[in-house]
Structure formats: structure tokens, C-alpha cells
């Protein structure tokens with residue numbers, strides 16, 4: 642018989658995963674509890690399985706308990722699971738927040754339950770996420786060996802890439818994945834504004850940005866940032882950087898610091914690779930700040 646998963650907090654992330662588990666038949670969705678009754682019913686409708694409940698006391702025993710609430714609610718929900726004496730004997734309780742490890746589940750660390758943190762590293766939305774979309778998604782998991790052994794089949798059943806870690810610095814880890822995803826999007830958004838201001842038609846700006854992002858990703862995957870980076874900083878073209886600064890200062894002076902900070906990161910990489918002579922390095926430090 643397939644195992645059963647209860648879900649407390651069945652929003653975008655937990656709801657997306659639950660739909661994939663239902664599709665593959667890897668696990669049956671048991672009780673579902675959100676903050677509001679209407680949200681619980683809507684979540685069960687979207688997942689296409691599960692029993693909507695309105696209180697912890699209505700939740701039946703299950704093999705897995707997923708706390709899929711927003712980050713700040715994970716700790717209080719874990720505490721409630723303990724205080725309400727919910728039957729979780731031998732079950733695995735896990736959450737989905739990249740920001741936290743096991744510390745946030747500490748109130749359940751009483752030997753009755755296995756505990757794990759599972760971070761699927763992609764944006765999960767209600768919009769129909771298919772098994773194909775999810776395939777190979779990095780799933781960073783933390784827990785003791787028994788918890789990881791219980792959790793791994795749930796991840797691999799929907800095609801996730803299983804990546805166990807131990808005692809990582811969560812602040813730094815989460816900051817790193819946030820800048821890769823969110824800051825890349827924000828930088829592309831800003832660059833397109835500059836292109837429009839420069840006179841490019843909107844569709845041309847979109848094509849230039851998307852094509853450049855795609856080829857940048859190809860380079861990055863093929864040979865890594867250190868190997869594939871090009872451009873005026875690594876070439877030592879100080880006058881080109883001067884021209885960038887002048888243009889941004891004229892059209893978007895409020896963005897000058899953004900440009901300088903990002904270009905300084907490129908400079909750091911160029912320095913690490915040993916690309917620049919002393920004169921170019923000093924000039925760049927003058928233009929971009931240290």
C-alpha cells in the first residue's frame with residue numbers, strides 16, 4: 642500500500658509537489674490543513690486529492706507530515722504539532738524552506754519522529770507544474786540518515802535530483818540561491834530599461850536580453866564563470882568602462898552604484914584569474930571604487 646502524507650500549509654510549493662506525487666502515485670495525500678477553511682478546500686481541489694480538515698485534532702496518522710507554510714510559521718506549527726499531541730509516532734516531519742535546517746523543527750526532536758528539511762531549488766507556483774518541468778530540480782535535503790532514507794524516494798519519484806547536505810550555513814546558502822535567481826531577473830529587468838532608454842524598440846530589447854541570457858547560461862554550464870567570463874573589465878579596456886559610467890550617469894544616475902557594484906564583482910574575478918596588469922587594475926579601482 643502506498644504511504645500517506647499529511648500537509649499543513651498546502652500553498653504554492655507544497656501544493657505543486659503534492660500534485661506531482663498524486664500524478665506518479667508515489668504517496669497518497671491524507672489530511673490537508675491551511676489557515677483558512679476556504680484556502681484548505683481550494684488547495685485540495687488544486688491537488689486533486691486529500692481530505693480537508695479544520696483543526697490539528699482532525700488529522701489522522703500518516704507516514705509523512707509536510708509543513709509547507711511560509712517560513713515564519715514553520716516553528717510555531719511544529720510546536721503546535723507537539724503541544725496538540727498529534728500522533729506522529731515513527732513518521733517523518735519535513736519542511737521546504739531553504740532558509741532553515743532542522744533547528745526550526747527542534748520542538749519535535751523527542752525521538753518519536755524523523756525530521757528533515759527539503760529545499761526544492763526552483764520557483765514553485767500553482768500554475769500547472771509538470772513532471773517534465775520538475776525533472777532534475779535540485780532538491781537539497783538535510784536530516785539524519787534514517788530521515789534521509791525515508792525522504793529520498795519522495796524526491797526521486799518525481800524526478801528531483803537528490804542532494805543531501807549536513808549542517809550548512811543556511812543564511813549564506815539561502816542568500817546564494819536568492820542572488821542567482823532573483824538578482825539575475827532583476828538585473829535583466831534593469832538592463833532592458835537601459836536598452837529602451839538607449840533607443841532600442843521594446844521587442845528588440847527583449848530579444849537581445851533573452852538571447853544574451855541564454856548564451857550566457859550555455860557558457861556557464863559548459864565551462865563555468867571563471868573560465869567563460871569575457872568583456873571590457875577582463876580585457877582591461879578601461880576607456881570602455883569610463884564610457885559606460887558616463888552614459889549611465891547621464892541617463893540613470895540612480896543606477897550608477899548598481900553598475901559599480903556589479904562591475905567590481907567582475908573585477909574581483911578578473912583579479913583572481915590574474916588577467917589585469919597593475920595599471921589597468923588601479924584605473925578600474927579608481928573608476929569603480931574598491
Ligand SMILES: NC(=O)c1ccc[n+]([C@@H]2O[C@H](COP(=O)([O-])OP(=O)(O)OC[C@H]3O[C@@H](n4cnc5c(N)ncnc54)[C@H](OP(=O)(O)O)[C@@H]3O)[C@@H](O)[C@H]2O)c1
Pocket residue numbers: 649650651652653654655674675676677678680681709710711712714718737738739740760761762763764765766
Ligand atoms: N513557492 C516557491 O517557489 C518555493 C520554492 C521552494 C521552497 N519554498 C518554501 O515553501 C514554503 C511555502 O512557500 P509557498 O510559496 O508555498 O507559500 P504560500 O503559497 O504562501 O503557502 C503557504 C501556505 O501555508 C498556509 N499556512 C500559513 N500559516 C499556516 C498555519 N499556521 N497553519 C496552517 N497553514 C498555514 C497558508 O494558508 P492560507 O492560504 O490559509 O493562508 C498557505 O496555504 C516556504 O517555506 C518557502 O520557503 C517555496
